[in-house]
Every structure is written in structure tokens, then in C-alpha cells.
Amino acid sequence: xxxxxxxxxxxxxxxxxxxxxxxxxxxxxxxxxxxxxxxxxxxxxxxxxxxxxxxxxxxxxxxxxxxxxxxxxxxxxxxxxxxxxxxxxxxxxxxxxxxxxxxxxxxxxxxxxxxxxxxxxxxxxxxxxxxxxxxxxxxxxxxxxxxxxxxxxxxxxxxxxxxxxxxxxxxxxxxxxxxxxxxxxxxxxxxxxxxxxxxxxxxxxxxxxxxxxxxxxxxxxxxxxxxxxxxxxxxxxxxxxxxxxxxxxxxxxxxxxxxxxxxxxxxxxxxxxxxxxxxxxxxxxxxxxxxxxxxxxxxxxxxxxxxxxxxxxxxxxxxxxxxxxxxxxxxxxxxxxxxxxxxxxxxxxxxxxxxxxxxxxxxxxxxxxxxxxxxxxxxxxxxxxxxxxxxxxxxxxxxxxxxxxxxxxxxxxxxxxxxxxxxxxxxxxxxxxxxxx
Amino acid sequence: xxxxxxxxxxxxxxxxxxxxxxxxxxxxxxxxxxxxxxxxxxxxxxxxxxxxxxxxxxxxxxxxxxxxxxxxxxxxxxxxxxxxxxxxxxxxxxxxxxxxxxxxxxxxxxxxxxxxxxxxxxxxxxxxxxxxxxxxxxxxxxxxxxxxxxxxxxxxxxxxxxxxxxxxxxxxxxxxxxxxxxxxxxxxxxxxxxxxxxxxxxxxxxxxxxxxxxxxxxxxxxxxxxxxxxxxxxxxxxxxxxxxxxxxxxxxxxxxxxxxxxxxxxxxxxxxxxxxxxxxxxxxxxxxxxxxxxxxxxxxxxxxxxxxxxxxxxxxxxxxxxxxxxxxxxxxxxxxxxxxxxxxxxxxxxxxxxxxxxxxxxxxxxxxxxxxxxxxxxxxxxxxxxxxxxxxxxxxxxxxxxxxxxxxxxxxxxxxxxxxxxxxxxxxxxxxxxxxx
Numbered sequence: 001x002x003x004x005x006x007x008x009x010x011x012x013x014x015x016x017x018x019x020x021x022x023x024x025x026x027x028x029x030x031x032x033x034x035x036x037x038x039x040x041x042x043x044x045x046x047x048x049x050x051x052x053x054x055x056x057x058x059x060x061x062x063x064x065x066x067x068x069x070x071x072x073x074x075x076x077x078x079x080x081x082x083x084x085x086x087x088x089x090x091x092x093x094x095x096x097x098x099x100x101x102x103x104x105x106x107x108x109x110x111x112x113x114x115x116x117x118x119x120x121x122x123x124x125x126x127x128x129x130x131x132x133x134x135x136x137x138x139x140x141x142x143x144x145x146x147x148x149x150x151x152x153x154x155x156x157x158x159x160x161x162x163x164x165x166x167x168x169x170x171x172x173x174x175x176x177x178x179x180x181x182x183x184x185x186x187x188x189x190x191x192x193x194x195x196x197x198x199x200x201x202x203x204x205x206x207x208x209x210x211x212x213x214x215x216x217x218x219x220x221x222x223x224x225x226x227x228x229x230x231x232x233x234x235x236x237x238x239x240x241x242x243x244x245x246x247x248x249x250x251x252x253x254x255x256x257x258x259x260x261x262x263x264x265x266x267x268x269x270x271x272x273x274x275x276x277x278x279x280x281x282x283x284x285x286x287x288x289x290x291x292x293x294x295x296x297x298x299x300x301x302x303x304x305x306x307x308x309x310x311x312x313x314x315x316x317x318x319x320x321x322x323x324x325x326x327x328x329x330x331x332x333x334x335x336x337x338x339x340x341x342x343x344x345x346x347x348x349x350x351x352x353x354x355x356x357x358x359x360x361x362x363x364x365x366x367x368x369x370x371x372x373x374x375x376x377x378x379x380x381x382x383x384x385x386x387x388x389x390x391x392x393x394x395x396x397x398x399x400x401x402x403x404x405x406x407x408x409x410x411x412x413x414x415x416x417x418x419x420x421x422x423x424x425x426x427x428x429x430x431x432x433x434x435x436x437x
Numbered sequence: 438x439x440x441x442x443x444x445x446x447x448x449x450x451x452x453x454x455x456x457x458x459x460x461x462x463x464x465x466x467x468x469x470x471x472x473x474x475x476x477x478x479x480x481x482x483x484x485x486x487x488x489x490x491x492x493x494x495x496x497x498x499x500x501x502x503x504x505x506x507x508x509x510x511x512x513x514x515x516x517x518x519x520x521x522x523x524x525x526x527x528x529x530x531x532x533x534x535x536x537x538x539x540x541x542x543x544x545x546x547x548x549x550x551x552x553x554x555x556x557x558x559x560x561x562x563x564x565x566x567x568x569x570x571x572x573x574x575x576x577x578x579x580x581x582x583x584x585x586x587x588x589x590x591x592x593x594x595x596x597x598x599x600x601x602x603x604x605x606x607x608x609x610x611x612x613x614x615x616x617x618x619x620x621x622x623x624x625x626x627x628x629x630x631x632x633x634x635x636x637x638x639x640x641x642x643x644x645x646x647x648x649x650x651x652x653x654x655x656x657x658x659x660x661x662x663x664x665x666x667x668x669x670x671x672x673x674x675x676x677x678x679x680x681x682x683x684x685x686x687x688x689x690x691x692x693x694x695x696x697x698x699x700x701x702x703x704x705x706x707x708x709x710x711x712x713x714x715x716x717x718x719x720x721x722x723x724x725x726x727x728x729x730x731x732x733x734x735x736x737x738x739x740x741x742x743x744x745x746x747x748x749x750x751x752x753x754x755x756x757x758x759x760x761x762x763x764x765x766x767x768x769x770x771x772x773x774x775x776x777x778x779x780x781x782x783x784x785x786x787x788x789x790x791x792x793x794x795x796x797x798x799x800x801x802x803x804x805x806x807x808x809x810x811x812x813x814x815x816x817x818x819x820x821x822x823x824x825x826x827x828x829x830x831x832x833x834x835x836x837x838x839x840x841x842x843x844x845x846x847x848x849x850x851x852x853x854x855x856x857x858x859x860x861x862x863x864x865x866x867x868x869x870x871x872x873x874x
Contacts, residue, residue, distance in 0.1 A: 003513040004537065008505045009530065020503065020515060024792050034788055040498075041478060051835040052500045053520060054527040059498040060519035060728065060785055061477075063490045066457065068445045076440040078457060082497035083490060084779055085732060090491040093446065100441065117710065119703050150863075169706040170699075177709075189830070189862065196824050222700055223820035229712035229750075262607075263659055266556050269606040271742060272614075273554065275666035279738035286734055291497065295522060296733075297723055301716035304741030305708060305750040313666075313742040342521055345840055348497055351471055355461050383660035387633050393626070398488040403782055425626065426587075 009055060017057055045347070052342070064291060064348065066355070067092035071104030072370050079371055080352035081287035087395035088283045091378035092371060102241040105373065107366035113159060113232035114335055116191040118176040118199045118224045124217030126165060129174065132212075133163045136205045144197045151190060156183040158194065176202070179232070184361040186294065186337030188226055195224035228298040229305050230333045235362075237369035238329035239377070246326060251385060257326045259384045260319060264328075267315035277376070278307055278316050281330070284375030288368045292356070293342035293349035299334060306333045317376050330373040334365045393423035400428040410435055446492060454494055482784070489779070501728060501785065503792070504529035508541030509807050516808055517789035518724035524832035525720045528815035529808060539678040542810065544803035550596060550669035551772055553628040555613040555636045555661045561654030563602060566611065569649075570600045573642045581634045588627060593620040595631065613639070616669070621798040623731065623774030625663055632661035665735040666742050667770045672799075674806035675766035676814070683763060688822060694763045696821045697756060701765075704752035714813070715744055715753050718767065721812030725805045729793070730779035730786035736771060743770045754813050767810040771802045830860035837865040847872055 003023045008016065017032045025031035035058040040046040050056040062082045067089050070077040079096075081089050099105060122129050140161060151157050159179040166173040176198055180191050199221045206212055206219045246253035267277035282303070286296045307316050319328045338361050342349050353359065356367060382388050397418055401411050414431055421427065440460045445453065454469045462468040472495040477483040487493040499519045504526050507514040516533075518526050536542060559566050577598060588594045596616040603610040613635055617628050636658045643649055643656045683690035704714035719740070723733045744753050756765045775798050779786050790796065793804060819825050834855055838848050851868055858864065 003505075003515065004508075005505050009527065016503070020792065024515060024794070031788060031791070034784060037477070037479065037482065038501075038785060040474070042474065045474065048839055049498050049500055051839060053502050053518075053523050053525065054832065055502040055504065055530065056500045057503055058501045058785065059496070060501040061486050061496040061783075062499055062727075063486055063493045064475075064495045064497040065490050065492040066453070066494055067492065068440075068442050071441075078440065078461060081490075084727075084730070084783075085734075086490050088490065090446065093492065115709060117707075119700075119707075119710065121699070166707065170702055173703065175707075189826070189833070192826050192829075193861065196826055199824075220696075222696060222703060223817075223824075225710070225713055225820055225825060227709040227713050228716045229709045259657075259659065262558070263556075265607055266610065266659060270554075270556075270603065270612075272552060272664040272666045273556065273662070275738045275742045276662055276664050279665045279734050282734040282738060290499075290521075293521070297522075297716050297719040297737075300734075300737040301712045301719065301741060304738060305712045305745065308742065308745030308750050311748045313745050342836075345836055346498075346521075347471055348475060348495065351468060354468070355457065357461070380660075383662055387636075387660075388662060389626070389629050389633055392629075395491065396626075399779075399782055402485055402488060424630065 013050065013057060016055060020057070048345070052345070062290065064352075065089040067096055069093065069100050070096040070367075070370060070374070071100040072107060072366060074104065076100075077367060078355060079288060079367060080291040080355050081284075081371070082290040083283065083287040085283060086399060087392050088287060088375065090395055091382075091391075092284055092374050095374035095378040099239045099374070099377070102239065102245055105237055105239055105370045107235060107237040107369060109362045109365055110234040110236055110331070111232045112181060112362065114180045114182055114187055114191060114226070114230055115232075116178045116180065116195045116224075116226040118178070118195055118202065119222040120174055120199070120202070121172040121220045121222065122174050122217065123172050124212065124215060126167075128211055128217075130163060132206070132209060136201065137161065139205060140198055140201045143201045144194050147190070147193045147197060151182065154183055156181040161198065184338045185340045186298075186335055186361075189340070191226040192224070195226065199224040228302045228335070230302050230335045231306055231309065233335050234331055234333050235365040235369045236329060236331045237366065237373045238327060239373065240325060240327040243321060243324045243326050256385070257321050260326075260328075260380055261321055263380050263384050264315060264317060264319040267317075269314075271313040274307065274314050277380075278304065280379040281316055281372040281376045284371035285332070285368055288371045289336075291349070291352040292336075292338070292364060293346050293353075294336050295341070299336075302333050302335065317373065328373070328377060330369055330376070332369050332372060334368055336361050336364050336368065338364050390422060394418065397423050397428060400425060401432065404429065404432050406432055450487065450494060453492060457494070485782070489782070499727065501789075502526040504533055506530065506537050507533040507804075507807060507811070508537040509544060509803060511541065513537075514804060515792060516725060516804060517728040517792050518721075518808070519727040520720065520724040522720060523836060524829050525724060525812065527832055528819075528828075529721055529811050532811035532815040536676045536811070536814070539676065539682055542674055542676055542807045544672060544674040544806060546799045546802055547671040547673055547768070548669045549618060549799065551617045551619055551624055551628060551663070551667055552669075553615045553617065553632045553661075553663040555615070555632055555639065556659040557611055557636070557639070558609040558657045558659065559611050559654065560609050561649065561652060563604075565648055565654075567600060569643070569646060573638065574598065576642060577635055577638050580638045581631050584627070584630045584634060588619065591620055593618040598635065621775045622777045623735075623772055623798075626777070628663040629661070632663065636661040665739045665772070667739050667772045668743055668746065670772050671768055671770050672802040672806045673766060673768045674803065674810045675764060676810065677762060677764040680758060680761045680763050693822070694758050697763075697765075697817055698758055700817050700821050701752060701754060701756040704754075706751075708750040711744065711751050714817075715741065717816040718753055718809040718813045721808035722769070722805055725808045726773075728786070728789040729773075729775070729801060730783050730790075731773050732778075736773075739770050739772065754810065765810070765814060767806055767813065769806050769809060771805055773798050773801050773805065775801050827859060831855065834860050834865060837862055838869065841866065841869050843869055
């Protein structure tokens, strides 16, 4: 077996890179130089970033952009976005400006409950387990106090611990289904630590309980873990204006609004469309999630499962026209943190949070929901009017030019040329080739 | 209204930062300095990264790590991972090594069809539309040839264009449901360009068709767009070994395998668990998606919708014990590219693809699926044996130390101390405080 290695994690960064270069790049020093090109010249800062994860060899650059002119509940925001895809920041900025002239975004946090579960099997009588659970509940709370005290002092903590019978799904399967308020923390470590303590108490008390001592009933902890499904940690954002205010050069407000509502309706009933519809929303959501040091995998999983909660995968946004008023809204489950994790650790995350005026977790939920709604508005507006390619390819032009190592002068000429001509990959390439003839 | 601005996108990068600094940071120059700290010293390279998106002000660092020892279909890989979360790369590396000693990962690409749709309304008789569609189909293919020629030369192109009646969902709603083979390209631009051309042909031929000229029947294109839902672009990865080979110091192979299968079963039936279960899979998937310049929002949306395809959100992995053989597998819908987009543009993406020995899109699908499966194996193994916190907090220790600006010497002492003591946030803080007394 080639290229296998033992003890790789214990090598220094230089040794790791040297092993990789030797084994996968034929020892070509250019390849290790490239990684170094991306190191920060401040060694201490670089070490900080290296230590975020394991086996770090370089910094992967995601462009950090900003979208200004977001009016949210009457306050103006410039939203930081970390994303590699062209046209997302432009679309956000455009939608922000569009709605700032039409009353801005209105947001409400509907709930902030987070969930964790202890999954276990129990082979005995359900009634016995239920009464045992009721009896030990005060002890469960007591034995977790060393973990919860600080959170409780700040106003959060455990909201509820419920015994759930899941034996209809799997023989002998039960849960402790627990809800938490973790305030401005995302709360994963807090919740997981609580749950593992619950499991420990449950197991220990079961062992020592006279009701089970003589029977052959067994209790077996399978696992204890928070849920990233947070349908009760919900924020709503909306925009609204008279249909006539939507009129533009090429289209009447009423016609635009009706077509827009139709497009949303399609995303509600057709999963093939819903997936891409929601993907566009997540372009906005994830860009802010990343910039503010939150975990986009957690957010993605929770949101998409929520989109499928009624049995068929569907749109996260809704739109109506009532009494000539157009309303467009989103409801998102979002478990976010503005303390803990990377928030105080990654200097650019700190910077992004400061740009957002150091929001609480609830404020950040609202900003993120707005970014998602704005993104969807821009996408559906393009799709139902000019089509998506025109705008997207215009934004993508610079990438095509860079692929062909265009000079500053060539870029300028191309941008000028494509102001009036549709951008396609081949048209852009032909244009450069002609310039160079 | 404060902080509103017109023409922001037209400002230079320096002007943008200066406006932000003035409006959101009280003119504090330290805040604009910080952004500059993250610029690359190579101006041309920095400009390349700036031009990926709009309104770029700096580079957001995601740590780029590597996980060695992945044996896939008998070949050894070191997998690049761009991710901010501690313990993901360590878990991947551990699972890779574990399975390299037990036969490695086996993978198969099951299908590679991609989907796009033209959504439209039509108010007339269905039979008339159907025969009209059959008549114009050759013209549809002909008029899109300027877009498809190159793709067809390489062996890809349009697979099928189907007229679908969706009037049961929405009055007058029909689709052209189209499938594509885009080879090593993710294919979004190709598919969207084709679809917009289909829509154009459809509209134009409808206008000119005698069957509709005299009636009042109307055809109205709502939108044309690819789908990120790709249930027919599927890859499978699995690991398998005799149950006895899973035995470790503290647990018998059989007991471990049974508990593991039970944990997977729970993720199949309980959406609260399934979401977090799949989130862990996506830790591995997205880290490779990012490192290889693909679009993780597209992948996330497609995968989670697939997880909900049977009406209830469920696990992406499965596990069985049959004849004392433990098998653990994943099936993922993945539309990836190894050409186009950022793949040739982002120097670190190019590097990562080279590390993976310049895979085709199909090979990359297999590597990504393996990263997801490995991640899930590591997570479920921890959860069902030691619990997740022990390992996670050990990896997170360095972040806590950095939060408290620990020196190299303090870090060394802490790492030594916590080799034998469980890491909690407060224990780590207390340890540093005691050191400093």
C-alpha cells in the first residue's frame, strides 16, 4: 500500500507539507510554496488559525464581501458575506436597496427553544419506567447543576425534560427529549454536556433502583446528543408594499407581483424547484453564517429538514397579493451564537459582528433571515423577468477573463463590450482572442 | 436614514473600506488595518480573489487541513478539507486509518443525470399542447445546438426533454422536465443556457402556430432553471468487515456492531436525530466540496431533500449485520464539477484537485461520499461508546486556550494535564488561571 502513513498528526506543519509534496506532487517545491503563499505573514496570527482545526496546512480563502443598505425594522445594516459564488453579494445589495425604498424588512423572533435527546432502550414495563423517571427527575436536575449554574445565572438553562415512548418505531426505544434556552450561545457544548450528565444519572439511578434490581429489565444508553432540528427556534422576516410600487420600466407592478407569486407557488408544490429555490436562499444565509463564525452545516440541516416537515420538500418563502398589497416572507429555524465558538476567536468574525453592531443571537437570527429573503427576492425577480443567465453571466465575466489571464486593459475593454452584448462563456473567450490577434 | 449609500459597488476597495470604517467603526483605523492584515502580499493574487465576487474587502480564512490514509477501491488518498470546526479532520483521519486496516472503502457511481425545468402556464387543451410539443421537439433540439455542440463533442449533452402536466398541483401549470449529462462540469451555466433557449423556442413557436393563433389560449413562461435536486446523480460508498474485526480494548465487536446498527436505526426513524446525524455527514462532505471549489449550498440542498424523499426526514447512511458481517454504507446525490467554476481559478482549489490526483467528476463524487461516510462512522462510534464530548472537547481545548491568550508554554502544560483529565470549558479556564497565580 503506497502513501499510507502512521503518526501524521504528530508531524509539524512543515513535515506534513513535505510528506504531501513528496507523495502527491513528485517533490515539486512549487506546490509547497503555493501553500506558503497563503500563510499570513504574522506568525502568531497564522498559528491561531492553524489551531482552529487539525492537520492545518494553509488558509483557504473565501472572499469576504459586504452588502450595504439593508433596512431592518427601521435600522440600517451593512451585511458581511463570506462566499465564493459570484453575483450573490450583488443580488443581496440590489434587493436591499430595492426594499429600503419600499419600507424595508420587518422581522420577528417567534421562539428560541433548542433540543437535545438521550436515546436509550429499556426492556421492562413502561409504567414502571414512567414512575421511576418522575421519581428521579429532581435528582437529574440536581446532578447537572455544575454544568447549568452559569447559564441559569444569565437567564437560560434547561426548559424541560420529557420521557418519550418510541417503542412503536423501534422495540424498547425511549428518549429523554429535552429543551433548552442557551441565550446568545449556539449551545452545542452546553446541551451535549447536560445530556451526557442526564444519561449518567439515568443509568446510575436505574442500577440502584429496587424496582429494577430484582427484575431482568435492562436500560441501555445508546447515545446522548443535541438536535440541529430546531422547529421551535424560529425567526420570520417579511417585506410588503402596494402592488403599484413594484412597477418598473418593462413591467407593471400587478403583472410582476402575480408572476412572482406564481413562481413561489411552484416552489411550494414542486420539489425539483423547491430545492433550487431554497438553495438560493441559503446563498444569503450561509454567507452571513460563515462571516459570523457560525456552523453552516448545522443551519443547513435544520432548515432543509424544516422545509420537508409536511411530508414533501417545499419552499421556505411564501408570497401573497391581498387588497393590492404584495407581501413576501420567510420563516427559518436558526440556532445561532454570538458568543462562544469562533465568535471571539477569529479576528474577522469579531470584525463582522462589530459591523453588525454586535448583535445578540436573536438579532443575528433576524439579520440572517433577511439575507435569505433578500437573496430569494433577487433570484425570483430575475428568473421571472430577464432570466437568470443574463445577470449571472455578467457577474461571472470577470472569472472567465481571469481564467484566460486577461490583463487590466483587456478586462476594461471586455466589461465595456459586454455592457450591451449578452455574456456567454464562448463569447467572452472569442472577445479576448480577437483582442489578442 | 443613516448609513444609506448610493453607488457603493462602484467605489474602489479602499473607498468601500473607508466608508464602512467611518459609518460602523467610528473611523477607527484599527478596523480597516485588520482587513488589510488578511490581504495577500501578492497584489495580483489578491486581485484575482477580490474578483471572485462583488464588494470584496478581504479574505475570510477557513483552515485548510488534510486527512491521510483513505483507502478507496484499493487506492490511497489524502483528502483536503476546508472547515472551521475542530475535530472534523481528526475524526476523518481516524476513520480512514481504521478502515484502511479493514479493507478500505468501496464506491460506485450509480447514475449521473442532472435535471432542469422550464416552468410555464398554458390555458388551452392538453392534447393540443402535447401534439404541438411533439411537433416542435426537433426544432427545440436544433435551436439549442449553438450551446450544446461542444458538450456533445465531449460525449455529453441533453438526454431527454419531457412535457409534464402539473395542472393537478396548480391550474394551467406545465413543465419541460429535462435531463442532461454534463460530464466533468457541474453544468449549471450549460443547463440554464439550454433551458432559456428551450423557453425561447417554445414561446416563439407557440406564437407562430396556427393551432393557437385563432384561439385565446395563452402560454406564459414563468421561469427556466436547473434543479439542484439530483436523485439520479447518485454515488454509493461502503465499508464492510467481519464483526469480530471490530473488537477493541473496551468492547466486543459484536456488541459494538449491534449498538452501532441501533444508532443508525434511530437516525432512520427519528427526524430530530436524523438531522444531526446527517449534519455530521455534511461536515465531511462540505469540507471536500469547499476545498475542491464546488458549491456546498447546491450539494446541501440536494442531499437534505433526498434525505426527506420518502415523506419523513431520515438518515443518509444505513448499517446491517448479516452472517456476522458488519456493513455500513451511504448513498448521496452529488452534482459536482472538476472543470469550470472556481476549479481552475482558485490556486488552492487547483492544488487540492492535484492532491486528489486530478479526479474526474465521477471520481470526486466517490471521494466526497467516502468523506461523508467516514465522518459518520467516527461520530456514531464516539456517540455509542465514549460519548461525543470527550473527544470533541479535547480537540476544542486549543480554542479555549487561544481565547485566553495562552502562551506556548501554558498550552504545553494544558495539553499534558488534560491527557488524563476530562476537558470542560471551566476546567480549562481554571487550569490557566491557576498557572498564572
